């Protein structure tokens with residue numbers, strides 16, 4: 236069986252001529268178990284290279300590729316792992332991976348990709364792990380991910396993403412990890428993470444997030460780690476995190492420019508009382524505003540933040556109390572005065588009558 240395969244390959248090799256069409260294992264790639272594992276990492280892969288249909292693992296990392304060699308991948312219906320990292324790929328042609336029906340892992344990190352085409356996910360229904368980190372992506376749309384119904388890990392770390400379409404990830408119902416750290420996200424609006432019921436890890440560290448819609452985390456029923464470290468968050472609402480219903484969710488919030496006021500203190504006092512929410516780096520959270528509290532840990536000032544407010548309340552209460560007392564005293568004095576005058580008038584009258 237194996238030998239027959241080789242004879243066919245040798246026959247193809249000689250009949251088509253080496254310059255047009257050649258077997259990767261003969262010269263530039265390392266192969267194992269026939270051509271089940273093909274490693275062309277570090278070689279100069281040209282368009283003329285074609286891979287045998289039995290290939291299951293294909294390493295084309297750092298192979299000086301400027302585009303996805305779609306033709307070369309055309310008949311690889313057994314392929315399970317495809318590594319394309321560290322090339323110069325800037326765009327992915329339509330249906331580039333459409334015949335890779337068994338592909339489980341696709342690694343395209345460290346390339347120069349700016350957009351994902353609308354048919355990017357076509358054929359990749361078995362894909363579980365997609366790595367697109369260290370590229371130049373700017374926007375994510377639903378149409379980019381339509382067929383990824385089995386995707387479990389999605390990594391967009393270190394791109395240039397500033398916007399995500401509402402419902403962009405709605406077909407990723409099996410997703411467990413979403414890495415969006417070190418991008419340019421400014422806000423999180425409702426619906427962005429809808430349908431991600433199995434999401435366990437959501438990493439948003441190192442963005443520029445300032446506003447978070449209160450319902451954004453509502454459908455994340457499996458979330459165990461939410462990382463919001465190094466963003467632009469000044470304030471949050473209690474409701475925003477209360478909507479996370481998982482038994483134990485670790486929330487990281489340090490290195491944000493917190494505006495430390497009584498409201499914030501109340502939010503955290505309430506969050507600390509919710510047992511399913513764990514604020515691991517609360518001791519590392521520092522204030523940015525007001526100026527007098529800059530760089531002080533929130534945990535060291537939070538009991539004082541409502542003091543000014545308490546004092547104001549006390550002053551108001553005291554003022555009201557004094558006013559009421561004064562009013563009573565005045566009323567009493569007036570009454571006494573009036574009755575006193577009456578008596579004196581009476582007595583005067585009586586003296587007059589006596590005279």
Ligand SMILES: *[C@@H]1O[C@H](CO)[C@@H](O)[C@H](O)[C@H]1NC(C)=O
Pocket residue numbers: 274275276277294
């Ligand atoms: C391919 O070979 C390179 C060294 O040439 C090695 O670093 C790399 O790990 C190999 N790839 C796989 C998937 O084994």
Ligand SMILES: *[C@@H]1O[C@H](CO)[C@@H](O)[C@H](O)[C@H]1NC(C)=O
Pocket residue numbers: 277278279299
């Ligand atoms: C790949 O091609 C470049 C020039 O295009 C050359 O400098 C380099 O040495 C080649 N690498 C290998 C491994 O052949």
Ligand SMILES: *[C@@H]1O[C@H](CO)[C@@H](O)[C@H](O)[C@H]1NC(C)=O
Pocket residue numbers: 371395397419
């Ligand atoms: C990232 O996006 C910003 C605009 O949001 C742009 O100015 C910058 O050049 C982009 N960087 C890269 C590496 O594409």
Ligand SMILES: *[C@@H]1O[C@H](CO)[C@@H](O)[C@H](O)[C@H]1NC(C)=O
Pocket residue numbers: 489515516517519
């Ligand atoms: C708090 O900050 C210090 C120094 O930046 C770091 O070593 C430590 O791991 C942080 N703790 C948590 C819980 O994030």
